[in-house]
Amino acid sequence: MQYVSTRGKAPILSFEEAMLTGLARDGGLYVPETIPTFTADEIAAMAGQPYEEIAFRVMKPYLGESFTDDEFRQIIAKAYDGFGHDARAPLVQLGPDHFLLELFHGPTLAFKDFAMQMIGQLFEVALGRRGERVTIIGATSGDTGSAAIEAFRGLDAVDVVILFPQGRVSEVQRRQMTTPSESNVHAIAVEGDFDDCQARVKDMFNDFDFRDRVKLAGVNSINWARVLAQVVYYFSSATSLGAPHRKVSFTVPTGNFGDIFAGFVAQKMGLPIDRLVIATNQNDILHRTLQSGAYTKEAVVPSISPSMDIQVSSNFERVLFDAYGRDGEAVAQQMADLGQGGAFRVSQGALEFLREHFDSGRASEDETTATIARSFAHTGEVLCPHSAVGVKVAEEALQPGVPMITLATAHPAKFPAAVEAACGVSPALPKRMADLYERPERVTDCANDLAALEALIEEKISA
Numbered sequence: 001m002q003y004v005s006t007r008g009k010a011p012i013l014s015f016e017e018a019m020l021t022g023l024a025r026d027g028g029l030y031v032p033e034t035i036p037t038f039t040a041d042e043i044a045a046m047a048g049q050p051y052e053e054i055a056f057r058v059m060k061p062y063l064g065e066s067f068t069d070d071e072f073r074q075i076i077a078k079a080y081d082g083f084g085h086d087a088r089a090p091l092v093q094l095g096p097d098h099f100l101l102e103l104f105h106g107p108t109l110a111f112k113d114f115a116m117q118m119i120g121q122l123f124e125v126a127l128g129r130r131g132e133r134v135t136i137i138g139a140t141s142g143d144t145g146s147a148a149i150e151a152f153r154g155l156d157a158v159d160v161v162i163l164f165p166q167g168r169v170s171e172v173q174r175r176q177m178t179t180p181s182e183s184n185v186h187a188i189a190v191e192g193d194f195d196d197c198q199a200r201v202k203d204m205f206n207d208f209d210f211r212d213r214v215k216l217a218g219v220n221s222i223n224w225a226r227v228l229a230q231v232v233y234y235f236s237s238a239t240s241l242g243a244p245h246r247k248v249s250f251t252v253p254t255g256n257f258g259d260i261f262a263g264f265v266a267q268k269m270g271l272p273i274d275r276l277v278i279a280t281n282q283n284d285i286l287h288r289t290l291q292s293g294a295y296t297k298e299a300v301v302p303s304i305s306p307s308m309d310i311q312v313s314s315n316f317e318r319v320l321f322d323a324y325g326r327d328g329e330a331v332a333q334q335m336a337d338l339g340q341g342g343a344f345r346v347s348q349g350a351l352e353f354l355r356e357h358f359d360s361g362r363a364s365e366d367e368t369t370a371t372i373a374r375s376f377a378h379t380g381e382v383l384c385p386h387s388a389v390g391v392k393v394a395e396e397a398l399q400p401g402v403p404m405i406t407l408a409t410a411h412p413a414k415f416p417a418a419v420e421a422a423c424g425v426s427p428a429l430p431k432r433m434a435d436l437y438e439r440p441e442r443v444t445d446c447a448n449d450l451a452a453l454e455a456l457i458e459e460k461i462s463a
């Protein structure tokens with residue numbers, strides 16, 4: 001299995017190389033040259049299997065020669081060992097045709113743990129074998145950063161540096177990033193929004209001197225391995241509701257488009273998905289794009305679902321690559337237009353492709369709050385604001401007889417203020433995190449400036 005860049009001009013890599021490389025050297029994102037497919041019988045055989053077994057079957061075809069079967073089985077076992085639910089990703093019924101896929105039982109209480117716990121193990125094995133050390137850089141609107149720090153803290157072969165937007169993550173999210181005491185963890189609060197953090201991360205990858213000097217690696221969903229690990233729960237949940245013998249739909253609270261892109265990959269692998277519904281908060285660039293064909297950046301407006309406060313949606317590039325018939329030059333042109341003018345227009349053919357595969361909807365702040373309150377009153381389920389955005393949009397997209405699975409992407413205790421204001425419940429953190437508010441914090445503030453950030457990172461990793 002080989003990996004190519006969405007912009008068509010970077011070296012073709014193996015799974016392990018693509019995983020350790022992060023952003024392609026032409027600025028694009030790595031994707032598999034071909035997507036492996038399953039027969040209906042192979043999909044049916046996943047029903048009732050443990051999550052770990054489904055992870056092995058779904059991910060293995062993408063690995064090529066990078067990891068032996070034994071190595072990979074051990075990696076999977078370790079990755080999910082610390083999850084707080086035996087099913088790993090349990091389904092809860094909300095209504096006759098509506099189900100919630102709880103993806104928040106991992107160590108940092110967000111869906112990011114599914115991929116990040118796995119990547120931590122994959123990096124450790126691969127770097128150990130190569131005898132290499134890397135600097136992992138990540139941009140976060142709150143959840144990726146805490147999941148990455150949890151997965152990599154204390155590992156000998158990595159420094160992990162996380163940029164987060166100052167004042168724009170919840171207190172729990174911030175403390176998850178600033179309280180670990182391991183010396184290989186570096187949390188940096190950037191004066192800007194998430195898009196600024198993500199842009200500086202991409203700038204660092206495009207500064208080849210810096211990139212090669214510090215041996216930069218990335219664990220945002222820039223990294224294909226992140227997306228791949230998220231494909232698994234589409235299979236586990238759909239087969240438990242009767243796929244492949246009946247179709248299911250998914251609604252996905254969306255920001256950087258990684259999670260819903262994983263659903264798109266599952267569909268291409270043969271999982272019979274009826275509709276994939278993009279759910280956005282008031283930062284609704286993806287919903288607007290599907291409606292109008294114009295991808296136009298606006299200022300990020302802080303919301304009660306801060307992890308989705310994103311306007312430059314990184315993985316949209318991956319779906320555009322398919323929408324343009326895998327024409328890297330067309331994608332590179334659109335990304336250049338976005339960089340220069342803050343906008344691009346999707347061609348008619350590409351727009352039809354997008355509309356064929358995705359529906360979309362948006363939830364305002366009031367609608368999100370009302371959904372948290374209504375869900376608690378009717379079902380007892382306390383939703384985090386991101387999951388509530390998903391539930392609200394899903395309710396509008398329900399089709400009789402087709403099960404709808406909404407992804408619950410974070411635990412409500414990560415956003416206690418918004419949840420309590422909406423439904424009067426103050427969700428408790430798990431016992432192991434009970435002293436989070438007492439632990440000392442360690443964070444460095446920095447301007448939204450590439451040179452300043454690079455200098456700070458070099459200082460931190462050489463200390």
Ligand SMILES: Cc1ncc(COP(=O)(O)O)c(C=O)c1O
Nearest residue numbers: 143254255256257258259307409
């Ligand atoms: C809680 C939560 N929900 C939803 C999202 C959106 O996911 P994606 O960026 O993969 O679209 C994020 C951030 O990525 C998140 O942290």
Ligand SMILES: N[C@@H](CCOP(=O)(O)O)C(=O)O
Nearest residue numbers: 140141142143144220221307
């Ligand atoms: N919502 C994310 C933003 C980064 O997304 P990623 O999936 O590309 O890592 C976060 O919580 O940091």
